[in-house]
Amino acid sequence: MITVNPFAILAENIPSLFLQVFVIVMVTLVIIGTLVDIIHKKNVKYFFNNAKKAKLSATKDLSVGERTGVVLKTIVNDIATTAELGAGKRRVAHLLGMYGTILFWIASVVMIFCYTSNDTATPNMWPIMWHVGAVMTCLGGFWFWLFLRVDVLAEAYPWYRIIKADLFVLALLACSTFGLAWSYTQSLNLENRWDDKVFLTLYIISNLILFGGVYWSKFAHMFYKPGAAIQKNLADADGSRDNLPPLADAPKQFGLGIKREEPKHY
Amino acid sequence: MSTFVYMTRCDGCGHCVDICPSDIMHIDENIRRAVNIEPNFCWEFYSCVKACPNHAIDVRGYADFAPMGHSVRVRREEEKGTISWKIKFRNGTTKDFVSPITTKPWGKFIPKLAEGEKPNEGEINSQRLYTEPQGLNIDGELPSVPKDSFKKGVYY
Numbered sequence: 092m093i094t095v096n097p098f099a100i101l102a103e104n105i106p107s108l109f110l111q112v113f114v115i116v117m118v119t120l121v122i123i124g125t126l127v128d129i130i131h132k133k134n135v136k137y138f139f140n141n142a143k144k145a146k147l148s149a150t151k152d153l154s155v156g157e158r159t160g161v162v163l164k165t166i167v168n169d170i171a172t173t174a175e176l177g178a179g180k181r182r183v184a185h186l187l188g189m190y191g192t193i194l195f196w197i198a199s200v201v202m203i204f205c206y207t208s209n210d211t212a213t214p215n216m217w218p219i220m221w222h223v224g225a226v227m228t229c230l231g232g233f234w235f236w237l238f239l240r241v242d243v244l245a246e247a248y249p250w251y252r253i254i255k256a257d258l259f260v261l262a263l264l265a266c267s268t269f270g271l272a273w274s275y276t277q278s279l280n281l282e283n284r285w286d287d288k289v290f291l292t293l294y295i296i297s298n299l300i301l302f303g304g305v306y307w308s309k310f311a312h313m314f315y316k317p318g319a320a321i322q323k324n325l326a327d328a329d330g331s332r333d334n335l336p337p338l339a340d341a342p343k344q345f346g347l348g349i350k351r352e353e354p355k356h357y
Numbered sequence: 358m359s360t361f362v363y364m365t366r367c368d369g370c371g372h373c374v375d376i377c378p379s380d381i382m383h384i385d386e387n388i389r390r391a392v393n394i395e396p397n398f399c400w401e402f403y404s405c406v407k408a409c410p411n412h413a414i415d416v417r418g419y420a421d422f423a424p425m426g427h428s429v430r431v432r433r434e435e436e437k438g439t440i441s442w443k444i445k446f447r448n449g450t451t452k453d454f455v456s457p458i459t460t461k462p463w464g465k466f467i468p469k470l471a472e473g474e475k476p477n478e479g480e481i482n483s484q485r486l487y488t489e490p491q492g493l494n495i496d497g498e499l500p501s502v503p504k505d506s507f508k509k510g511v512y513y
Contacts, residue, residue, distance in 0.1 A: 134365070144426075148445075175368055175411055241371040241384050256389035309388055319365035334428040335412055336443035336453050345438040345457035351410070354375035 092278035093222045096202045096213035097270075100277055101291070107207035114203055117302040124305025125314060131306070134315065142322055150330030161328045162321055169320040184235040188263070191227025194220050195267060222274065228267040232260055245355050258300075259308035265297035358416050359396035360405055366413030367391050373405035373414055407433040407440060433458070 098110055129135045153161070168174050173189065176182035198221035206213035236257075242248040253261070273290035281287040305311055326333050360382070362373075367390040373382040374391060382405050385392040391414070393399060406414045418427060428445040435458065442454040476487060486492075490499045 138365070176370075177410065181370070241369055241374075241389065245371045245375070246384070254386040254389075256385065256387055315365050323366070333412070334430045334443060334445055336430065336432045336441035336455075338432070339434055339437055339439035339441050339455045349435050349438060349458060349460060351372075351435045354371035 092274055094215045094218050095274070095278060096206055096218045097221075097274045097277055098199070098202045098207050099213055102207035103209075107203070110203045110207060113298075114200060117298060120302045121305050121310070124303070125311045127306050128311050138318065138322065142326075145322075145326050145331040145333060146329070148331040148334065151328070153325070153329050157328065158325065161324050165321045165324045166317075169324070170317045175320070181235070181239050184231045184239055187227045187231025188235065188260075189231075191224045191229075191231060191267070192263060194224030195228060195270070196224075198224060222271065225267040225271045228263060229271070232264040232267070236260055236264065241354075255307065256309065258304055259310050259312075262297055262301035262304060262308065266294065266301055269294040269297055358401050358418050359399035360393050360401075360414050360416050361396070362391045362393065363413045363415065364388070364390050366411045367409075368411060368413075370410065372408040372410060376404045376408040378402055378404060403431060407431050 098107075102110060173182055173185050176185055198217050202213060202217050202221065205211065206217065237250045238244065240250075242252065242254070243250050269290050273294045276286065276290050301308075301310070323333070369384055369389045369391065371384065371391075374384060376382075379395075379398055379400055379402075381393055381395045381398050382391055383394045384390070391405075401416060403416065406416060412430075412432070416429060425447040426445070427447045428443070430443050430445075432441045432443075433439075434441070438458045440456045440458055442452075442456070444452045444454070446452075470487075473488075480487075485499070490497070493499075
């Protein structure tokens with residue numbers, strides 16, 4: 092199952108052009124959803140106005156090289172490893188989900204666009220990447236969903252209490268879970284038994300919800316967060332620091348400091 | 358004045374919800390980010406501002422007296438035991454301060470009232486509160502204001 096391209100088998104019954112058009116429609120939905128979200132929240136406008144204001148209080152003019160350095164460092168330190176989540180379970184779960192999803196999506200696109208015609212064999216690495224990505228997303232996502240969500244971890248709500256903020260993570264989990272289940276049932280060769288197409292249908296529906304629900308879900312945070320991290324580090328480098336004070340430089344007289352506690356008291 | 362949250366900075370960790378003495382910092386049900394649900398009831402303790410690990414919370418001055426770019430921001434470095442403040446005045450003057458953290462670990466230094474002496478019937482019926490006047494660090498009796506020294510008029 093893990094080395095079989097599920098889209099290639101699907102393309103035996105459905106024209107591969109249909110699969111490719113589906114992917115293009117999903118990408119278009121993401122773009123439209125994000126643009127509507129930006130227009131509605133006015134967050135990008137606010138973001139650039141704020142950056143302009145911050146520039147006025149900059150104490151240092153950054154050269155292009157320095158800016159590039161800061162951006163690259165942010166990509167490596169903050170974006171690629173989600174450093175803002177600190178060292179803990181939330182970060183591990185997020186990284187699992189993030190890289191799992193990236194692998195899953197890249198492998199899906201490559202397999203659908205390059206390896207769904209009858210005359211091309213899919214190299215093993217793409218289906219493996221697709222399956223591993225889905226498993227990673229499930230691990231990170233379900234860990235977050237069942238144990239690490241602030242509602243469950245700190246507010247003691249049961250894991251099955253669903254709110255609007257869960258739309259993104261649940262749709263993502265549904266995609267990966269139903270994708271894996273569909274791949275598995277396909278490998279069983281059920282030959283039009285009643286449950287042959289159940290998981291495929293659920294997989295398609297969860298994709299429609301995930302990509303069609305961008306405006307209502309947290310999907311667009313994956314575009315905003317990197318931008319905010321870059322702006323934050325640029326503000327640190329040019330001295331404006333969003334009006335924050337500099338790091339304390341003479342702490343010895345203040346004793347040993349304290350350890351931050353988990354927010355679990357409410 | 359009241360707190361507000363920069364949504365792109367917040368990661369929904371819950372530190373502000375945990376610390377807010379007024380219990381008005383909550384996790385938004387639509388985006389799972391922190392939000393001040395009742396800005397009018399914000400007492401400006403700055404607890405959430407200091408507790409936020411991502412500096413995602415700021416305090417907004419009311420438009421009638423703080424419209425010209427003032428700013429009061431704070432950075433809490435637990436490992437160093439410092440709280441640093443940067444005050445930016447409307448005329449552009451800035452002042453930086455560094456103070457020690459005086460927070461005690463959670464759950465310690467709470468008076469163990471259950472282990473204290475039980476008040477007797479007389480103390481229960483008295484108008485004094487438990488441990489008064491010793492608990493107020495007062496030697497002897499509570500200070501009182503003689504009634505004849507009151508100004509004449511209506512007291513509410």
